[in-house]
Amino acid sequence: xxxxxxxxxxxxxxxxxxxxxxxxxxxxxxxxxxxxxxxxxxxxxxxxxxxxxxxxxxxxxxxxxxxxxxxxxxxxxxxxxxxxxxxxxxxxxxxxxxxxxxxxxxxxxxxxxxxxxxxxx
Numbered sequence: 001x002x003x004x005x006x007x008x009x010x011x012x013x014x015x016x017x018x019x020x021x022x023x024x025x026x027x028x029x030x031x032x033x034x035x036x037x038x039x040x041x042x043x044x045x046x047x048x049x050x051x052x053x054x055x056x057x058x059x060x061x062x063x064x065x066x067x068x069x070x071x072x073x074x075x076x077x078x079x080x081x082x083x084x085x086x087x088x089x090x091x092x093x094x095x096x097x098x099x100x101x102x103x104x105x106x107x108x109x110x111x112x113x114x115x116x117x118x119x120x121x
């Protein structure tokens with residue numbers, strides 16, 4: 001859960017947070033559910049930074065937005081025939097070797113498809 005959403009949920013339930021050295025205090029205790037407490041504990045370090053004024057909520061929002069857009073891209077394997085790493089990606093998302101399978105055919109087909117689309121308009 002993102003920090004801004006967690007803070008909104010705490011606010012909605014009327015739960016107040018307070019930083020006390022390395023501890024995170026909250027009240028009223030009866031408003032805190034076990035699930036919500038688990039989420040607060042998972043974000044404890046960031047919440048403490050916020051409460052101490054070390055970072056701003058906007059910094060946390062930017063941080064969580066960047067984390068949500070982060071994705072892992074696995075590099076394609078080298079060409080099985082020549083072992084080269086000079087690859088190009090087809091329109092369908094497949095990787096081809098630039099030496100063994102140059103994109104001329106694919107580019108030709110793609111250009112032909114573009115011409116056909118223009119003629120249909």
